[in-house]
Amino acid sequence: MTIMPVSQDRFSIKPYEPSDVQATIDIFLRAIREVASKDYSPAEIAAWAKVDDAEVWAQYRASRPTWLAVVGATPIGFADLKSDGCLDMMFVSPDYQGKGVASLLLATVERAAREQGLQRIFTEASLTARPFFERKGFVVVAAQRVEKRGQILSNFLMEKVLA
């Protein structure tokens, strides 16, 4: 199965490559520290915004389809899709919030899910991301409290049934 690049305005989507590892770490950390920080306490953000082992991170990224949104050669967001339909990661650079980057990434994820014959996509959405996913047709299955490095963070198990 080949997933063709899609583009919207000046963003485009490309498949993750191993050389993108640091870019995804940087986007992950900045999105949490500079965007999700409006919804979580400083202690919660400090516990969440950590990558203990870049090698393990790289293995996770390479273990499943992961897509990057790019402007030219610069990564500005990324998302992934596990084989069970779990959308584990959806992070957009603080410099490109509210411009449709996550929408483009999600459209790519949904298309891949349909091509794989998946009936549903699910995610553990942060307080920050919940309105985005609701806007895109996801519904809350359960409110959750999850432990991260000694802190208890609120999030939402959400799912979208694919037509």
Ligand SMILES: CC(C)(COP(=O)(O)OP(=O)(O)OC[C@H]1O[C@@H](n2cnc3c(N)ncnc32)[C@H](O)[C@@H]1OP(=O)(O)O)[C@@H](O)C(=O)NCCC(=O)NCCS
């Ligand atoms: C959540 C996130 C991925 C959204 O990315 P984005 O590129 O800004 O989203 P988009 O521009 O594609 O937004 C799409 C729609 O969702 C809406 N939306 C996005 N974030 C929203 C928010 N926090 N509150 C209300 N609406 C929101 C937008 O207004 C837009 O609506 P429209 O279709 O009417 O224009 C981004 O804010 C982010 O990286 N957050 C911090 C990290 C995080 O929490 N990631 C999720 C971990 S589970």
